[in-house]
Amino acid sequence: MDKQVFIMDHPLIQHKLTFLRDKNTGSKEFRELVGEIAMLMCYEATRDLPLEETTIETPISETKTKVIAGRKLAFVPILRAGLGMVDGVLSMVPAAKVGHIGLYRDHETLQPVEYYSKLPLDINERDVIVLDPMLATGGSAIDAVTIIKRSNPKSIRFMCIIAAPEGIKAFTAVHPDVELYCAAVDDHLNENGYIVPGLGDAGDRIFGTL
Ligand code: URA
Secondary structure (H helix, E strand, O other): OOOOEEEOOOHHHHHHHHHHHOOOOOHHHHHHHHHHHHHHHHHHHOOOOOEEEEEEEOOOOEEEEEEEOOOOEEEEEEOOHHHHHHHHHHHHOOOOEEOEEEEEEOOOOOOEEEEEEEOOOOHHHOEEEEEOOEEOOOHHHHHHHHHHHOOOOOEEEEEOOEEOHHHHHHHHHHOOOOEEEEOEEOOEEOOOOOEEOOOOOHHHHHHOOO
16 A cells, blocks of 8 residues: 555644643533544545436536445444544534444453444445544554454544554554544653653543543
8 A cells, every 4th residue: 555644734623633732621622622623534534435426406407416426434433532533523424324342452361352342234335434533552443443354344444633653653564454544643652651742631531531
């Protein structure tokens, strides 16, 4: 694949990201910003959806015009922070289905443990966009995509707001076939696994559990 990582540096996304990062931004505004950024990123990440011609009548005349060519999408947020992106992407693609994945790494076996997984039954007919605002070590992103691949979707893309270089490296090494869309690539991970400068704990800031 020529290019696997896409950085969405649209001015509107970058502007909103500044307020998202700010530690003085409260949960209500933070939630709204996550939704708005996800909506704008979805617009970019679906730029190559195929179109087909249709014929309609305007009040003035008949005309040939275009609609999305029956391509079916599914969004799969990784619990819990990915939930914050769902409303935004659904506002762009209301007909999409939504699956959910919750997982953690067993500290002893280091194997991913799915504590929740509910994917659309027809996921094998769908293009999937996995959602998680932060790609830090890449562990849960890698595991979630591995789990989703077992259901044979038509394609998988991964959308995050902020990625760490360490996460990108790990993710692209395991899933070279999955395009990665992010709004920013930050500097590094700190010793606690937080992205620097990042925005702190996305789940805590979305749900006010600080
Ligand atoms: N998850 C977060 O919410 N923030 C980070 O910085 C890293 C992982």
